[in-house]
Amino acid sequence: MHKEDQPLIFELSTEGRIGYSLPEMDVPETDLSELLPEGYLREEEPELPEVSELDIMRHYTALSKRNHGVDSGFYPLGSCTMKYNPKINENVARFNGFAHLHPLQDESSVQGALELMYDLQEHLIEITGMDEVTLQPAAGAHGEWTGLMMIRAYHEANGDTKRTKVIVPDSAHGTNPASATVAGFETVTVKSNENGLVDLEDLRRVVGEDTAALMLTNPNTLGLFEENILEMAEIVHGAGGKLYYDGANLNAVLSKARPGDMGFDVVHLNLHKTFTGPHGGGGPGSGPVGVKADLIPYLPKPVLVKKGGQYEFDYDRPQSIGRVKPYYGNFGINVRAYTYIRTMGPDGLKAVTEYAVLNANYMMRRLAPFFDLPFDRHCKHEFVLSGKRQKKLGVRTLDIAKRLLDFGYHPPTIYFPLNVEECIMIEPTETESKETLDSFVDAMIQIAKEAEENPEIVQEAPHTTVIGRLDETMAARKPVLRYQKQ
Numbered sequence: 001m002h003k004e005d006q007p008l009i010f011e012l013s014t015e016g017r018i019g020y021s022l023p024e025m026d027v028p029e030t031d032l033s034e035l036l037p038e039g040y041l042r043e044e045e046p047e048l049p050e051v052s053e054l055d056i057m058r059h060y061t062a063l064s065k066r067n068h069g070v071d072s073g074f075y076p077l078g079s080c081t082m083k084y085n086p087k088i089n090e091n092v093a094r095f096n097g098f099a100h101l102h103p104l105q106d107e108s109s110v111q112g113a114l115e116l117m118y119d120l121q122e123h124l125i126e127i128t129g130m131d132e133v134t135l136q137p138a139a140g141a142h143g144e145w146t147g148l149m150m151i152r153a154y155h156e157a158n159g160d161t162k163r164t165k166v167i168v169p170d171s172a173h174g175t176n177p178a179s180a181t182v183a184g185f186e187t188v189t190v191k192s193n194e195n196g197l198v199d200l201e202d203l204r205r206v207v208g209e210d211t212a213a214l215m216l217t218n219p220n221t222l223g224l225f226e227e228n229i230l231e232m233a234e235i236v237h238g239a240g241g242k243l244y245y246d247g248a249n250l251n252a253v254l255s256k257a258r259p260g261d262m263g264f265d266v267v268h269l270n271l272h273k274t275f276t277g278p279h280g281g282g283g284p285g286s287g288p289v290g291v292k293a294d295l296i297p298y299l300p301k302p303v304l305v306k307k308g309g310q311y312e313f314d315y316d317r318p319q320s321i322g323r324v325k326p327y328y329g330n331f332g333i334n335v336r337a338y339t340y341i342r343t344m345g346p347d348g349l350k351a352v353t354e355y356a357v358l359n360a361n362y363m364m365r366r367l368a369p370f371f372d373l374p375f376d377r378h379c380k381h382e383f384v385l386s387g388k389r390q391k392k393l394g395v396r397t398l399d400i401a402k403r404l405l406d407f408g409y410h411p412p413t414i415y416f417p418l419n420v421e422e423c424i425m426i427e428p429t430e431t432e433s434k435e436t437l438d439s440f441v442d443a444m445i446q447i448a449k450e451a452e453e454n455p456e457i458v459q460e461a462p463h464t465t466v467i468g469r470l471d472e473t474m475a476a477r478k479p480v481l482r483y484q485k486q
């Protein structure tokens with residue numbers, strides 16, 4: 001499948017060529033077998049490539065140029081909010097006073113960093129309408145689990161141990177049922193109606209004395225605002241359950257609406273999505289969790305507090321669910337989010353939402369004549385199309401996604417949410433120009449025409465990339481293949 005033969009780093013290897021220089025060892029060598037149990041010791045030397053420093057630089061630089069990122073091209077991956085990450089965030093995160101701190105330093109010597117964390121918490125409290133925020137969780141899913149563990153602790157403290165179920169809509173992000181399961185709950189699915197919103201009748205049917213919480217994204221993963229949210233909150237609260245807001249993506253409500261005002265008790269945010277932390281390479285995230293007053297006792301500890309103008313960590317929290325991460329969260333990502341919030345200001349954040357929603361509606365309307373539009377109403381920051389019409393011509397949504405690579409675009413999210421057949425989920429974000437949106441739409445329209453006139457060109461795509469179609473199952477099941485010397 002390699003169309004161009006860039007050798008593997010192992011193939012560049014020449015015995016004895018090294019990429020480092022170290023002084024002669026002047027301490028006695030340690031016998032590892034004295035330190036590690038026998039079962040953990042290698043039996044053979046690892047097979048490492050032997051290359052010079054320059055060769056290794058060129059190798060990885062060449063690979064990086066084949067990659068697609070927000071800085072190299074449009075990346076409309078629905079639900080992932082691949083917006084531009086302002087470079088000023090990087091500058092601030094690299095300030096010596098932030099980048100060179102040690103997590104075990106005495107609190108008195110890191111007051112500036114603690115002030116930043118405290119202020120960030122205050123901003124997030126204001127943005128979400130909650131009463132307190134923790135910055136500990138390292139990502140969205142981690143935030144979900146943390147929030148659910150707090151809900152669990154809350155019910156248990158009330159002696160309410162029958163609440164074993166978490167209700168999740170069928171359009172939910174996959175992490176929702178996964179987090180509920182890991183937190184020890186059973187998940188119950190609530191159906192969407194023909195408008196793509198939670199079916200209230202079905203919600204009334206599944207809610208009960210065993211309901212611990214309802215987890216919801218609003219706008220939901222179809223990009224539609226759950227306009228009955230206040231009624232849903234009443235139904236769930238009326239049965240004694242809590243409302244969990246999956247705020248991974250706040251791009252449609254930022255500075256416009258607040259989960260706290262919609263009736264939610266717990267919310268997590270993905271600072272690496274809405275608040276411009278770089279993501280997508282599996283890098284560090286930050287998934288702060290906000291709670292209403294009655295859940296504050298269960299927050300992970302330590303809790304950052306301000307006493308007489310000084311910041312310190314409070315460990316004396318007897319009802320806390322405990323620590324959920326070593327140290328205090330992914331500080332560097334929190335610095336970036338703080339920088340973003342401060343550089344944008346309230347008006348800037350409002351503009352984010354307005355442009356994100358405008359861009360999505362603009363693209364949706366331009367694409368609607370060429371693809372099926374399962375929910376024909378205003379969307380929020382993202383929208384879904386269905387490739388049903390193209391499927392009848394023998395072109396699947398996967399083919400359309402692969403063909404987009406030939407035009408230099410990262411494909412949208414596909415086959416998710418699961419309740420839409422041949423789903424194509426597009427999230428343009430606010431940072432793209434009209435010209436970029438138009439060129440992407442033009443490419444999609446051309447692909448729709450190709451599906452009618454020349455389906456093979458789509459079915460066999462991509463034609464211009466270094467690697468053709470991947471075996472995606474194998475790539476997911478066996479992400480690392482061992483190199484075998486020929």
Ligand SMILES: *Cc1c(COP(=O)(O)O)cnc(C)c1O
Pocket residue numbers: 079080139140141142173175176217221246248249270285287
């Ligand atoms: C991205 C996302 C998550 C998961 O966030 P991670 O940081 O990847 O764990 C959860 N819910 C929604 C709606 C998301 O878009």
